[in-house]
Amino acid sequence: MNLEDVPLWAALPASVLVVMGSLIALVGSIGLLRLREFMTRFHSPALGTTLGTLCILAASMLVFSADGGRPVVHEILIYVFLTMTAPVTAMLLFRAALYRKRERPPEETLEHAADAAETLPRHEPDESPPRR
Amino acid sequence: MNQILGYALTFALLALCAAMLCTLARLLIGPTAQDRVLALDALYINAMLLVLTAGIRYGTTLYFDVALLIALFGFVGSTAFAKFLLRGEVIEP
Numbered sequence: 063m064n065l066e067d068v069p070l071w072a073a074l075p076a077s078v079l080v081v082m083g084s085l086i087a088l089v090g091s092i093g094l095l096r097l098r099e100f101m102t103r104f105h106s107p108a109l110g111t112t113l114g115t116l117c118i119l120a121a122s123m124l125v126f127s128a129d130g131g132r133p134v135v136h137e138i139l140i141y142v143f144l145t146m147t148a149p150v151t152a153m154l155l156f157r158a159a160l161y162r163k164r165e166r167p168p169e170e171t172l173e174h175a176a177d178a179a180e181t182l183p184r185h186e187p188d189e190s191p192p193r194r
Numbered sequence: 195m196n197q198i199l200g201y202a203l204t205f206a207l208l209a210l211c212a213a214m215l216c217t218l219a220r221l222l223i224g225p226t227a228q229d230r231v232l233a234l235d236a237l238y239i240n241a242m243l244l245v246l247t248a249g250i251r252y253g254t255t256l257y258f259d260v261a262l263l264i265a266l267f268g269f270v271g272s273t274a275f276a277k278f279l280l281r282g283e284v285i286e287p
Contacts, residue, residue: 065196065253066200073196073198076202077199077201080202080203080206080247081205081206083243084207084209084213087213087239087240087243088209088210088213090213091214091217091236091240092213094216094232094233095219100228100229103220107217107239110239110240110243115239115242115243118243118246122250125250126255136258140242140261143266143269144265147265147269151272151276155228155231155232155235155272155276158276158279158280161279161280162226162228
């Protein structure tokens with residue numbers, strides 16, 4: 063298959079879809095690199111998993127269908143598989159993260175707790191008589 | 195006029211390589227183990243998209259099977275890592 067042989071009505075939407083999908087995946091990966099905490103970092107690669115994959119698979123279906131002269135839809139398999147398996151991985155990994163965070167809290171949480179304990183007014187025993 | 199698809203595919207390959215470099219950096223500097231597992235998950239998704247884009251670029255459907263295998267084994271790997279982090283053992287007796 064030569065890329066110049068793809069008709070224009072398929073080449074233009076496929077180009078737009080490929081560029082959009084790769085940019086969406088790039089944005090998700092940059093978010094994974096630049097966000098601060100794990101819980102905020104967790105959601106950004108799902109952008110590439112769902113929308114980026116959908117765009118690039120649609121472009122692939124379009125190009126191969128236009129080139130072969132018949133509908134080529136077996137790329138749907140990858141999308142169905144990813145849609146079914148991504149939540150399983152996300153749920154297991156999130157539970158692991160919660161478990162490990164509860165098991166061994168990071169130092170910044172302890173420092174924040176110490177700062178909060180210092181800045182808060184010390185709890186005085188109140189003079190009012192206890193309520194009967 | 196019809197060379198636009200070639201340019202778009204080259205741009206997409208470069209963007210996906212940049213995305214893989216970002217996830218690789220997070221994989222190397224990740225402070226905790228779950229960060230590294232998450233980065234590995236995103237890395238194989240990006241690699242699968244790269245293989246699919248290369249499949250459109252070179253015009254063979256062989257790359258589709260490679261992409262399907264990457265998706266399958268990547269899921270198994272990420273789930274095994276997450277289970278190991280959660281329980282300390284992957285396959286429990």
